[in-house]
Amino acid sequence: MTVADRIDAPVQLLGGGRVVTPEGVLSDAWVSVSEGRITEISSARPDSDTPIVDLQGAWLLPGYIDLHVHGGGGHNVSDSLQAMEDAVAFHRTHGTTATLVSLVTAPEQALSEQLGWAAELVRRGPNPRGHVLGSHLEGPFLSARRCGAQNEAHMLAPDAALLERLQAAAGDTLRMVTIAPELPGALELIEALSKAGVIAAMGHSDATYEQALEGIRAGASHATHLFNAMPPLLHRDPGLVGAALASGITCELINDGRHVHPAVVRLVFDLIDHPALVTDAIDAAGVGDGRFELGGLEVVVEAGEARLAATGSLSGSTLTMDQALRNAVKASGLSVERASAAASAVPARALGLEHELGSIAPGMSADLVVLDDDLLITGVMGNGLWCEPGLAAFEGPAVSGLTAGSIK
Numbered sequence: 001m002t003v004a005d006r007i008d009a010p011v012q013l014l015g016g017g018r019v020v021t022p023e024g025v026l027s028d029a030w031v032s033v034s035e036g037r038i039t040e041i042s043s044a045r046p047d048s049d050t051p052i053v054d055l056q057g058a059w060l061l062p063g064y065i066d067l068h069v070h071g072g073g074g075h076n077v078s079d080s081l082q083a084m085e086d087a088v089a090f091h092r093t094h095g096t097t098a099t100l101v102s103l104v105t106a107p108e109q110a111l112s113e114q115l116g117w118a119a120e121l122v123r124r125g126p127n128p129r130g131h132v133l134g135s136h137l138e139g140p141f142l143s144a145r146r147c148g149a150q151n152e153a154h155m156l157a158p159d160a161a162l163l164e165r166l167q168a169a170a171g172d173t174l175r176m177v178t179i180a181p182e183l184p185g186a187l188e189l190i191e192a193l194s195k196a197g198v199i200a201a202m203g204h205s206d207a208t209y210e211q212a213l214e215g216i217r218a219g220a221s222h223a224t225h226l227f228n229a230m231p232p233l234l235h236r237d238p239g240l241v242g243a244a245l246a247s248g249i250t251c252e253l254i255n256d257g258r259h260v261h262p263a264v265v266r267l268v269f270d271l272i273d274h275p276a277l278v279t280d281a282i283d284a285a286g287v288g289d290g291r292f293e294l295g296g297l298e299v300v301v302e303a304g305e306a307r308l309a310a311t312g313s314l315s316g317s318t319l320t321m322d323q324a325l326r327n328a329v330k331a332s333g334l335s336v337e338r339a340s341a342a343a344s345a346v347p348a349r350a351l352g353l354e355h356e357l358g359s360i361a362p363g364m365s366a367d368l369v370v371l372d373d374d375l376l377i378t379g380v381m382g383n384g385l386w387c388e389p390g391l392a393a394f395e396g397p398a399v400s401g402l403t404a405g406s407i408k
Contacts, residue, residue: 010384011032011033011035011050011051012032012033012034012051012052012384013030013031013048013052013053014030014031014033014052014053014060015028015029015030015031015045015053015054016028016054016055016056016057017029017031017056017058017059017060017370018059019031019041019060019360020061020062020336020337020340020360021041021359021361022345022360022361025336025337026041026043028043028057030042030043030044030045030046031060031368032046032048033366033381033384034384036365036384036385037363037364037384038360038361038362038363038364038366039362039363041360041362055370058370058371058372058373058378058379059336059375060360060368060369060370060371061095061340061343061344061368061369061370061371062340062343062344062345062357062358062359062360062364062367062368062369063096063097063098063344063357063368063369063381063382064094064095064277064321064322064344064369065096065097065098065343065344065347065348065351065357065358066096066098066278066279066281066347067100067136067176067252067276067278067347067350067351068102068136068138068225068254068279068280069088069091069096069278069281070087070101070102070103070104070280070282070294070316071087071281071282071283071284071285072087072279072281072282072283072285072286073086073087073089073090073091073283073285073286073287074090074283074284074287075087075090076283076292076294077102077103077114077117077118078103078104078106078114080117081117081120081121084101084114084117084121084132085121085129088101088121088130088131088132089129089130090285090286091279091281091285091320091321092129092387093377093380093387094320094321094322094323094377095320095321095322095369095377095380096279096320096321097130097131097368097382097383098130098131098132098133098357098367099130099131099133100133100175100176101134101136102135102136102137102280103115103118103135103136103137103138103139104138104139104149104150104151104294104295105138105139105140105142105150105295106139106140106151106154106295107154108162108165108166111137111140111166112165112169114135115135115137115170115173115174116169116170118132118134118135118170118173119135119169119170119171119173126365126383127383128382128385131382131383133175133351133353134170134173134174134175134351135170135173135174135176136177136178137174137177139154139155139178139204140154140155140156141155141156141158141159141163141177141178141179141180141183141186141189142179142203142204142205143155143180143182143183143205143207146180146204146205146206146229146230147204147229148228148229148315149295149297149299149308149314149315149316150229150295151295151297153296154295154296157183157184158179158183158184158186158188158189159185160185160188160189160192163177163189163192163193167196174198175198175199175351176200176201176222177189177193177199177200177201178201178203179193179201179202179203179205179215180202180203180206180207181202181205181207181211181212181214181218181220181240182205182207182208186215187214188218190215190218190219190220191218191219194218194219194221195219199221199222199350199351200218200220200221200222201221201222201223201224202215202216202222202223202224202240202244203223203224203225203229204230205240206230206231207230207231207239207240207243208237208239209237209238209240209242209243211240212239212240212242212243212244213243213247215243216243216244216249220249221249221250221350222249222250222251222252222350223240223241223244223249223250223251223252224252225254225278226241226245226251226252226260226275227253227259227260228254228259228260228314245271245272248273248274250275250276250350251274251276252275252276252277252278253268253276253278253342254278254279254280254317254319255277255319255324255327255328255332256279256317256318256319256323256324257327257331258314259317262327262331263332265327265328265331265332266332266333269328269332269334269342274341274342274346274349274350275346276342276343276347276350277321277324277342277343278324278347279317279319279320279321280316280319281316281317281318281320282294282299282316282317284299284301284306285317285319285320286318286320287301287318288301289302291309294316297310298310299315299316301318305318322369322371322375324343325339325340325342325343325375326374326375328342344357344358344359345359365383365384366381366383367382367383368380368381369381
């Protein structure tokens with residue numbers, strides 16, 4: 001029995017792996033999957049004649065959930081519906097089984113159209129090319145002083161009427177909006193988003209510690225790429241970073257070794273219970289060096305590092321979630337379980353989807369990632385179906401008209 005080709009069967013049994021569950025790691029455990037759901041986890045092989053996938057000691061983790069991605073595989077989510085779908089499909093091959101597509105600052109008409117594309121992908125539901133959970137507006141209500149790689153020409157003061165129009169364009173699929181809390185009118189927007197069940201995130205902000213705390217009191221529950229596009233944490237001026245860490249809200253970390261030092265990543269994990277690994281990936285992810293575009297601005301990628309051609313500011317990343325998790329373990333010294341939670345359970349909880357996604361437990365969606373000893377992906381399952389790369393079923397009875405040994 002070897003890890004080999006894919007299997008598309010409605011019922012499967014995964015055995016012989018190190019399974020990361022909410023209760024800890026189960027060695028040599030068996031996981032039953034049926035019709036896209038995890039049905040059972042046991043220490044002994046269930047009495048079943050379903051097709052068996054032998055994990056041969058590999059790690060079995062919940063599928064990754066990326067809360068912040070702009071593109072990948074040469075596809076920019078802001079270019080077209082097809083490009084958005086293709087970017088999500090690229091990241092699925094790197095273990096991201098559910099995605100929140102992030103839209104950079106742009107004119108209202110463009111944002112409305114992009115929100116509509118995301119809504120269409122949400123309506124399609126889980127499928128072999130990826131599961132889009134909704135959209136994240138990273139702008140336009142941001143601070144020009146901390147614009148980073150955002151296009152300052154399209155930034156706007158907080159505007160309740162505009163936000164309502166954008167929400168209407170997204171239907172009920174807008175899941176997160178990043179706002180600079182110090183801007184006039186920002187607190188009212190944060191409060192409105194919170195009441196509407198949309199995550200109000202703070203980022204691209206020059207807020208003081210007190211202003212950030214006001215944002216949190218108004219309902220902000222998330223920090224967009226902590227440390228980046230905001231003032232640094234100083235012992236006399238803790239700023240937004242200090243407020244986010246002190247309050248324990250969900251904090252994103254772009255864990256590529258460039259945006260945040262591995263030692264600081266470890267410190268954040270030591271300080272709060274729920275940091276979230278994100279990629280902030282642009283279309284250059286998986287492509288290589290060259291010249292790209294983000295929000296109308298030219299981006300140059302050299303040695304995998306993306307920077308604006310005009311200012312030299314970091315411009316998203318070329319990161320994938322599998323690499324973010326490996327960095328957390330290998331560079332920051334975190335356990336596989338803790339890194340897995342930051343890539344899956346924490347994002348699911350932030351979205352209010354912890355009863356559906358983000359962990360390996362009975363009743364949960366069968367979104368799974370198989371990793372070898374080096375934490376490299378050897379298999380990705382989304383909603384019970386193996387994606388590329390996949391795994392093969394072995395000896396067993398016929399399933400859906402095919403013998404288990406012949407399923408490819």
